[in-house]
Amino acid sequence: MSNPTAAMLVIGDEILSGRTRDANMHHLAGQLTEAGIDLREVRVVSDDAPAIISAVKALSAAYDTVFTSGGIGPTHDDITADCIAAAFDDHIDVRDDARALLAAHYAKTGSELNEARLRMARIPDSATLIDNPVSVAPGFTVQNVHVMAGVPSVFQAMVATVLPTLTGGAPLMSRTLRIDRGEGDIAGPLGALAAEFSDLSIGSYPFQKDGKFGANIVMRGTDEARLETALSQLETLFAE
């Protein structure tokens, strides 16, 4: 497939400790698939500067677009913005445009624009801001890296802002057939079908339910007619 490629970097101790279940990966994966952008890799790292910097560099070099989530709030453990600046050898400080957004917002809500909140205006010099319609503090883009909040409602709003600015490929369509037989029974003919339809991506995702094994066969591609042909051959192969 020649669709553009993307990676995601999730920043946060809370996922690695098992305290919370990440929701942003699943959301972004679905959005990118619809947009015809091929999510190739996700990494989850802790709130640790060397780990964040090295992951940002590696992913930015390897993929067309990178999305990060988490670590851009006002607390001491929010170190993402400084890490992004370090990864790109960029200068970072409180920036006037971001400060103005926060000042206007807090003037309206009657909260103080204190030192902690001002941390959220720390933006690398070369970055463009990403609008945050939920809680104002902006995300930002440096080169091919889009830096977004970890709170799901804010993350989703930022994804909605960024996605239309990216050039997608042909949207990937899929067809799924559930087969209530163990993978071992179907793997031979399925492999032959996958070889015949090498322009499609055909995956077998096994499950176990009530003590019985089965598999969902998912076929993906950009050509609907090919998908339909493959699906009908698959149905014929594994007719009950």
Next chain:
Amino acid sequence: MSNPTAAMLVIGDEILSGRTRDANMHHLAGQLTEAGIDLREVRVVSDDAPAIISAVKALSAAYDTVFTSGGIGPTHDDITADCIAAAFDDHIDVRDDARALLAAHYAKTGSELNEARLRMARIPDSATLIDNPVSVAPGFTVQNVHVMAGVPSVFQAMVATVLPTLTGGAPLMSRTLRIDRGEGDIAGPLGALAAEFSDLSIGSYPFQKDGKFGANIVMRGTDEARLETALSQLETLFAE
């Protein structure tokens, strides 16, 4: 913290396409935290040999222990075992001990040990097998990498087998306080507290609920008395 470190590699297109939500990461994260093993990084890659091989090499070199999930079934897209062998320059073929396990199982269930199912007996020469009490086809360990199935019930059974063989550190305990104020209001005093209790890991995990912002403050450490002291200072700081 001087606890042993771990990483996880999730192998599977289905998560990157947004089709399924990964469940194994969350399970493993919780189990490792209880065992006093510090999960530092998770990567999710697609069913792509170069991507799997390079991730296995990088994680195996960087962390004490690596767990993989997915891609060890009988279908054409199950390429994990061959990738592990390639990553460690090991030879791989159907191995007699694994074949014997499968043969006994399928003789009992009356299924045929066909070519596809025999793929599940492809095990690198240097590997030791991981027992699979759910569906027999074994996982395996090569050096510091534990290779396990992606089906959650099987993954969990294999984790239960492997974990007791690992040397853990002091179990990480945690205390959580929910504060119904925006992070910007609490970040200053919280940062000072985190600096005072630098032997603890103190994280702030913001949430938004019914249009209001709040944060869960999670403190982690191996010394229960220190955690209680920090918690009571935190409660005093942010008493309503």
